[in-house]
Amino acid sequence: MDIEQRVYNIEQDLKGIHDRLGSVEDSTKSAWHKINETKEDVGDLYDKIEELTKDVQEVKQTQTHMGEDMRKIKSKQDSIDGNIKLIFRVLVGIGLVIIFTGFVALKNGSDVPEKVVEALLPVVQQLVK
Numbered sequence: 001m002d003i004e005q006r007v008y009n010i011e012q013d014l015k016g017i018h019d020r021l022g023s024v025e026d027s028t029k030s031a032w033h034k035i036n037e038t039k040e041d042v043g044d045l046y047d048k049i050e051e052l053t054k055d056v057q058e059v060k061q062t063q064t065h066m067g068e069d070m071r072k073i074k075s076k077q078d079s080i081d082g083n084i085k086l087i088f089r090v091l092v093g094i095g096l097v098i099i100f101t102g103f104v105a106l107k108n109g110s111d112v113p114e115k116v117v118e119a120l121l122p123v124v125q126q127l128v129k
Helices: 002-106 110-129
Strands: none
Touching: 002 110
């Protein structure tokens, strides 16, 4: 083979190498572009994760406050229940004293207890209905 043919072959080889390097450069640029887009997407995901973490913390705090509020409500309800029981016992005691006093008054010949019973009988009948 003569020198001109060799030079021509080398030029053709260099041209092929040059074309392939251009193709590799294009692929590399595209890959870097994709990498940068992915970095942005990952950054956006981290931001969303932080927002969700904050929302979860707020929900946990709300649940904690609700639990405290429920305990306070339960405590107040227990207190009210205790007061109602006390009032009921006092009223039963007063009722027993009134009944006992009425029996004593009847035994001593008073007609006041009978008149009180007669006056209260319609009221009790209305309450029972």
